Amino acid sequence: MSLRRRLPTNAPAWPPDYQRLVLAQVDSTNAEAQRRAGSLSGPCWILGLRQTDGRGRRGRAWADPAGNFAATLALRSSDGPARLALRTFTAALALREALISVTGLDKAFALKWPNDVLLNGGKLSGILLESAGQGVLALGIGVNLRDAPPADPDAAFAPVSLRAETGVTVTPEQFLDHLGPAFATWETRLTTYGFEPVRAAFLAHVARLREPLVARTQAETLHGVFETIDETGALVLNTAQGRRTVPAADIHFP
Numbered sequence: 001m002s003l004r005r006r007l008p009t010n011a012p013a014w015p016p017d018y019q020r021l022v023l024a025q026v027d028s029t030n031a032e033a034q035r036r037a038g039s040l041s042g043p044c045w046i047l048g049l050r051q052t053d054g055r056g057r058r059g060r061a062w063a064d065p066a067g068n069f070a071a072t073l074a075l076r077s078s079d080g081p082a083r084l085a086l087r088t089f090t091a092a093l094a095l096r097e098a099l100i101s102v103t104g105l106d107k108a109f110a111l112k113w114p115n116d117v118l119l120n121g122g123k124l125s126g127i128l129l130e131s132a133g134q135g136v137l138a139l140g141i142g143v144n145l146r147d148a149p150p151a152d153p154d155a156a157f158a159p160v161s162l163r164a165e166t167g168v169t170v171t172p173e174q175f176l177d178h179l180g181p182a183f184a185t186w187e188t189r190l191t192t193y194g195f196e197p198v199r200a201a202f203l204a205h206v207a208r209l210r211e212p213l214v215a216r217t218q219a220e221t222l223h224g225v226f227e228t229i230d231e232t233g234a235l236v237l238n239t240a241q242g243r244r245t246v247p248a249a250d251i252h253f254p
Helices: 030-040 081-085 088-105 162-166 172-193 197-204
Strands: 021-022 044-049 068-078 111-114 116-119 123-134 137-145 212-214 221-229 235-240 242-245 250-252
Touching: 021 111, 021 172, 030 044, 030 068, 030 123, 030 137, 044 172, 068 172, 088 111, 088 116, 088 123, 088 137, 088 162, 088 172, 111 197, 116 162, 123 162, 162 221, 172 197, 197 221, 212 235, 221 242
Parallel strands: 021 044
Antiparallel strands: 044 068, 068 137, 111 116, 116 123, 123 137, 212 221, 212 250, 221 235, 235 242
16 A cells, blocks of 8 residues: 555544634745734634745744645743743644654654654754744744755754655645644643643654753753753753753754
8 A cells, every 4th residue: 555545535623713824825924923913813823835935943044845834823822931832842742643644654753852853864844933922922833745945054954855755745735634633632731731741742752862962052062861851841961061951952963
């Protein structure tokens, strides 16, 4: 049986409280969320079928070939910054579930702390969390569904695409059909039970747990063994100088 035949015909039911907006072209779905922040009555997925000015973490450009997935969830919340940042973990878990749903695969997908999904060891997706203003969080998600962009020599992982690695072709609209319900489920778990079940699920699927890695912050480069993530979502490393807690860093695997 070919992998393509594993693409399900029926997606989970769309969460009733979530709106969706599909745009033929947009500069940036996160920027669009900022423009619409004042008019949103509830959570809204903004999907751009063509994104011309996407961006990633630390201001990096995000290449977005046609047929790939570029969307932002605009989510109104009164949570503080630390609590809002936990959505990177729920988004990563939802992404992984949606990818398994459309491919029928499981072990090929791993999570990289704090906000990437890896496929066969390559970077398949990225997540960018920003404030959209007026109490709205912009949760931007990019997935290389059809094609991988050119490799960045400074990036920790080479980009890969879902189609090239698995043989599965899925449209952005079809993928959103699976991602939207998955995220709504994880959002409910976070708001109902707190971060601990999210943390446990993330650790169950994270890459290189209890193995050596390199964490590069803006101030230093740390070498150590990936021990866990703590109750705030920070990376915990065992280094030669002792146990270190790292709230934010770029992760490289030696």
